Structure formats: structure tokens, C-alpha cells
Amino acid sequence: MGDPSKLIVIALMALIAIASCIEQTLLHLYFYFKYLILVDTYKNFIKWKFQFNTNFFFPSATIFQELEKFLNASNKNGAILFSLGSNMKSSNIQPATIQILYKVLSSLEQNVIWKWEDLAKTPGNASNIFYQKWLPQDDILPHPNLKLFITHAGKGGMVEATYHGVPMVAIPIFADQPLNAAKIVSSGYGTQVDIMNLKEDDFKAAILEVLNNPVYRYNVRKFAKLYRDRPLSARESVVYWVEYVLRHHGAAHMQSPLVRMNFIQSSGLDVLFAYFAILYALWRLAKLALAHLCELIRKVRGIFKSKREKSKKQ
The missing domain is CATH 3.40.50.2000 (Glycogen Phosphorylase B;)
Structure with missing residues (x-):
């Protein structure tokens, strides 16, 4: 069935890897949902800013x-x-x-x-x-x-x-x-x-x-x-960057990669799928290693038990 020490090491390494992947997955989920909340909040803020009462602001x-x-x-x-x-x-x-x-x-x-x-x-x-x-x-x-x-x-x-x-x-x-x-x-x-x-x-x-x-x-x-x-006032900075974007036809080199991502990529679903696939593989590996370890322990106990029975008969 293999060296018991190697099986124990493999099982521990698998458990550590699972814990690490769970940590990374939770962190990814945290920032993902935080991003969604921020985007939703920003959309509501923009909506509120444009649905104002002119008497209130002016x-x-x-x-x-x-x-x-x-x-x-x-x-x-x-x-x-x-x-x-x-x-x-x-x-x-x-x-x-x-x-x-x-x-x-x-x-x-x-x-x-x-x-x-x-x-x-x-x-x-x-x-x-x-x-x-x-x-x-x-x-x-x-x-x-x-x-x-x-x-x-x-x-x-x-x-x-x-x-x-x-x-x-x-x-x-x-x-x-x-x-x-x-x-x-x-x-x-x-x-x-x-x-x-x-x-x-x-x-x-x-x-x-x-x-x-x-x-x-x-x-x-x-x-x-x-x-x-500062080199430019706030108004001058706005004018400069608007003209900069116009001069460079949208300034594609400054755009976020998010603009060109599809829904799966922008939502991080591909990364989540990879995390869950790794977690599943590690879980299967740990389960297999633990199963072999338990089988080995049962066999060792059986050997010791048979030796004790023989010694009693003698």
C-alpha cells in the first residue's frame, strides 16, 4: 500500500493546498462582490445626481x-x-x-x-x-x-x-x-x-x-x-484630458482592459471555475490519500492484534 510516512505527507499537503485555495477563493469572492456593490452604488449615485431639483442645486x-x-x-x-x-x-x-x-x-x-x-x-x-x-x-x-x-x-x-x-x-x-x-x-x-x-x-x-x-x-x-x-488648475486639467482623448481617437491605450472583456471574464467566472476545479481535485486527492492511510492503519492494527493473540497462545 506504500510508505505510511509518504501517505501522511501527501494528505497534509493536500489539506494545506485546499486551505490555501479556499482562502484565495474567499478573497476573490470578497473583492468580486465588493466590486459589484461599488458599481451598483456608483450607478445609483449617478442616477441621483442627474435626477436633481434645479432649485436645490441652484x-x-x-x-x-x-x-x-x-x-x-x-x-x-x-x-x-x-x-x-x-x-x-x-x-x-x-x-x-x-x-x-x-x-x-x-x-x-x-x-x-x-x-x-x-x-x-x-x-x-x-x-x-x-x-x-x-x-x-x-x-x-x-x-x-x-x-x-x-x-x-x-x-x-x-x-x-x-x-x-x-x-x-x-x-x-x-x-x-x-x-x-x-x-x-x-x-x-x-x-x-x-x-x-x-x-x-x-x-x-x-x-x-x-x-x-x-x-x-x-x-x-x-x-x-x-x-x-499644481501645474494646471482643475478646470484646465479637465480641458486638457478631454482634448487629449479627442486627439488620440478615444485613447485606447489608456482604457481599462475591462472594456474588452466579455461577461465571463469581467465577472471573474473563469477564475472561480478554475478555483473550484482545483479544490475538487485536491479534495479527491486528499480523500484518496486518507482512504489509503485508514486502510494502512487497519492493516497495521490487524498485524499487531494477530501478534498479541499468538503470544497469548504461546
Whole structure:
């Protein structure tokens, strides 16, 4: 039946190979389904972007005039922009937390622009707070009177603030926001507070720390200078690459190989089939090796048993 040690080695090698193939298969499946989820999410995002309300994305000139007037009137003590993004609605925040936010913001010397959806039901009517359900954030941040951005630390707002050199107080809520907030703090661009355990004193202290300590503005403006130092502006880059693709008739050399793959290849079904075929072959090999090993063990036990019986008779 063969050398027992060789059969054991073959069985172990087969089991190790099966484990390795299972690991690779699971990894492949993980990235495959992650790719499908990302593609589906991206399609839904594009669909949402093109099915927009023009009044939402393009506010009336009156809003711009009111904001400009409010910001220009903030030349003495400056202004603060407060927005928790488009996903986090004010109605989803605990009333007690809203009151803490309002109490602190209304007590500041600075004027505050607060993104608030329900203008008929605001937290209060403090003279230094301007409520608006939609804000042209990228137009407000570069205003010279803006001193601070209180943000949920979404990637878009974080990029805009760093680009315009505005220090931040981060109030992360979910998804990538805690990591972004940690990056803001570690880079010296601002401070962070926890909305789930928000205290009035902590929130005010975080705001005053960023407003009164010039190191935050220095750090973020230093990065903004590096960020802006590029050979082409974003608009010029878009124009260049569009013209580049036109000049080279679609720039086939830059296209992803995915464009020329069929469904089986692009979905990785051929790779999955190969993995499963290898797994099946290894499983059969391990089963055969174990079967021979068990047979060998039975024979050895039979030999020892017969020897013991002979010795007893003698």
C-alpha cells in the first residue's frame, strides 16, 4: 500500500493546498462582490445626481445676496459656517443636543451660518445666527471673514475646507467621518467633539480653541498652499484630458482592459471555475490519500492484534 510516512505527507499537503485555495477563493469572492456593490452604488449615485431639483442645486440670487450681506457684516468678529452635510437631517438629532448646539452658537461673538432644513421651526432666533436649508458651501468657505467651519467631517467638506485654508471643529457621525475627523485633529487642522456625548462646555471650548489659537489656521493654510500648487488648475486639467482623448481617437491605450472583456471574464467566472476545479481535485486527492492511510492503519492494527493473540497462545 506504500510508505505510511509518504501517505501522511501527501494528505497534509493536500489539506494545506485546499486551505490555501479556499482562502484565495474567499478573497476573490470578497473583492468580486465588493466590486459589484461599488458599481451598483456608483450607478445609483449617478442616477441621483442627474435626477436633481434645479432649485436645490441652484438657489436663487436672493440667497447669495443675503449670505454675502451677512458675511460682509461679520468683518469685526468673523463668521462661522455650521453644516452636518446633506445626509444628516436636523430632525434626526436629539432635541437636547440641538439645544446645546444653539446655546453655544448663540453665545458666540461671531456670526453663524447654520444649515437647517425646516426654516419654519428653528432652534431659536438669535441675531447672530443665519439659518438656510441649503448652502453654497464652496462659495462661503473662501470668504475672508469666515474663521471656522463646524463640520460632520464628510470627505467633500473636509477637502473644501483644507483647499480654502479654513480650520475646523469636527462632529463625526458615521461612515468615514470618524477617520476624517481623526485626520483633521492629527494634522493640526482643528479639534473634534463627540455628538453622542456632547457637553456645552466641551463644545464651546473646542470652538474657542480653534478660533483663538492661530496654529490651526497656520497648519491648514500651509497645506492649502501645497494643495493649490499644481501645474494646471482643475478646470484646465479637465480641458486638457478631454482634448487629449479627442486627439488620440478615444485613447485606447489608456482604457481599462475591462472594456474588452466579455461577461465571463469581467465577472471573474473563469477564475472561480478554475478555483473550484482545483479544490475538487485536491479534495479527491486528499480523500484518496486518507482512504489509503485508514486502510494502512487497519492493516497495521490487524498485524499487531494477530501478534498479541499468538503470544497469548504461546
